[in-house]
Amino acid sequence: xxxxxxxxxxxxxxxxxxxxxxxxxxxxxxxxxxxxxxxxxxxxxxxxxxxxxxxxxxxxxxxxxxxxxxxxxxxxxxxxxxxxxxxxxxxxxxxxxxxxxxxxxxxxxxx
Amino acid sequence: xxxxxxxxxxxxxxxxxxxxxxxxxxxxxxxxxxxxxxxxxxxxxxxxxxxxxxxxxxxxxxxxxxxxxxxxxxxxxxxxxxxxxxxxxxxxxxxxxxxxxxxxxxxxxxxxxx
Numbered sequence: 001x002x003x004x005x006x007x008x009x010x011x012x013x014x015x016x017x018x019x020x021x022x023x024x025x026x027x028x029x030x031x032x033x034x035x036x037x038x039x040x041x042x043x044x045x046x047x048x049x050x051x052x053x054x055x056x057x058x059x060x061x062x063x064x065x066x067x068x069x070x071x072x073x074x075x076x077x078x079x080x081x082x083x084x085x086x087x088x089x090x091x092x093x094x095x096x097x098x099x100x101x102x103x104x105x106x107x108x109x110x111x
Numbered sequence: 112x113x114x115x116x117x118x119x120x121x122x123x124x125x126x127x128x129x130x131x132x133x134x135x136x137x138x139x140x141x142x143x144x145x146x147x148x149x150x151x152x153x154x155x156x157x158x159x160x161x162x163x164x165x166x167x168x169x170x171x172x173x174x175x176x177x178x179x180x181x182x183x184x185x186x187x188x189x190x191x192x193x194x195x196x197x198x199x200x201x202x203x204x205x206x207x208x209x210x211x212x213x214x215x216x217x218x219x220x221x222x223x224x225x
Contacts, residue, residue, distance in 0.1 A: 009151065034213055043115075043201060043216035090153065092214075097161060098169070099144065099205070099214050103153035 002027050002095045006102035014110045015083055021076040021105050023091030032094040033074045035065055037087045038104075044090065050074060061085070083109045113138045117202050117217035123225050124189070124196065132187045132220045134202035141207040143185035144214065147171060148199040157200075160185055161207050189222060197224050 003026045013019055025031055032051050036044040048059025055067040065076045074091060086109045091102040115136045124130045134143065142161045146154040156169030160179040174193025179185055185204075189196045199221050203214040 006153075036216075041199075041219070041221070043117075043218045044203075044214075045216075046213050049213050094205075094214075097142075097167075098156060098159055099203070100156075101146075101154040103151065 002093060002100050004091050004093050004100055004102035006089075006091055006105050008105045009103070010106045010108065012108040012110055013081055016080050019076075019078045019081045019085070019107070021089050021091075021107070023074045023076065023102060024072050025074065025091075025093050026072065027093055027095070031074075033065075033067060034092040034094070034099075035059065035063070035074075035076050036090045036092060036101075037061075038090065039087050047076070047089075081107075081109055083111070085109060115202055115204055115215055115217040117200075117220050119220060120218065122220055122222045124222060126224055127191045129188055129190050130222065132189070132200055132202075132222070134185045134187065134217060135183055136185075136202075136204045136215075137183060138204055138215060139182075140204035140215070141182070142205045143179070144203045144205075145169075145175075145177065145185070145187045146201045146203065148201060148219075154201065157187065196222055198222060 005024045034049045035047040038044045047063050050057050050067045088104045090104045118133045144159040145157040155171050158177040160166035176188045201219045202217045205214045206212045
């Protein structure tokens with residue numbers, strides 16, 4: 001069965017510090033993977049996506065993610081966070097007919 | 112500009128009433144989806160449709176109904192059978208045929224039972 005796991009419910013980092021949000025997936029074939037960000041009361045915005053090729057993908061707002069097939073992971077990273085990065089982050093996988101989301105990680109930024 | 116429009120942004124329902132949430136897209140996408148979002152539970156799939164006049168139940172379809180009479184529109188009705196309808200509802204759309212495209216989302220409708 002397809003599934004996405006985000007083990008961290010809530011993470012707090014200091015402004016300027018580095019960030020890594022974890023995502024693990026379960027899928028029987030080559031996955032199509034996404035990271036989305038959501039501000040309170042808003043829809044979801046795509047940060048980046050992986051379909052094939054280079055396993056390190058670059059996204060908007062300075063985010064990147066690395067696909068590791070051996071670990072079934074697609075972790076999101078940012079070298080230096082800004083207060084405006086505070087939001088909820090969702091990892092997702094696209095199957096044959098639907099898109100499945102993880103439960104999300106809420107990111108707080110410490111001044 | 113192409114996009115997905117959900118209306119209304121806020122909706123209040125009395126217990127025992129049915130309400131319909133609107134979702135319209137002008138992206139020429141074949142597939143459309145409805146998700147429910149509750150704090151700490153991520154996005155849970157209610158219904159999805161890959162083609163006009165056809166739709167499938169997602170993980171939490173009980174108490175909800177949909178229709179897909181036009182490619183652009185995928186309204187969701189929250190019926191009185193839905194015991195806990197207060198939530199944030201998100202509509203999304205994608206292309207079909209190839210999985211290498213992302214979902215585009217509307218801005219959501221917050222439904223509150225009063």
